[in-house]
Amino acid sequence: TYIVNDACIACKYTDCVEVCPVDCFYEGENMLVIHPDECIDCGVCEPECPADAIRPDTEPDMEKWVEFNRKYAELW
Ligand code: SF4
Structure with a gap:
């Protein structure tokens, strides 16, 4: 799974x-x-992002961003 961060x-x-x-x-x-x-x-x-903001959830310290992405995605 890929996840977007604050970049x-x-x-x-x-x-x-x-x-x-x-x-x-x-x-x-x-x-x-x-x-x-x-x-x-x-x-x-991932390579399309000019801000390098899309990272795999297997990278360190991604748990916070997984939950953040889930929270906003589920508002729709
Ligand atoms: Fe996931 Fe990105 Fe592939 Fe969409 S394009 S399925 S967000 S890895």
Whole structure:
């Protein structure tokens, strides 16, 4: 699963949203989020992000961001 972190804030690019095959990006308050249960872990979005804000949830200290992404994705 890939997750968006705060490097996304104020980024104006939506290239990641356009390439996602399962449309699992959602609008948060001031950044995009990924629904952790809908992401199929394809990795296509990661190189599209100019802010390097999309990271795999297997990286250290990602738990907070997984819950943040889930919270905002589930508002939709
Ligand atoms: Fe969408 Fe693939 Fe990125 Fe997951 S890894 S958010 S499925 S493009």
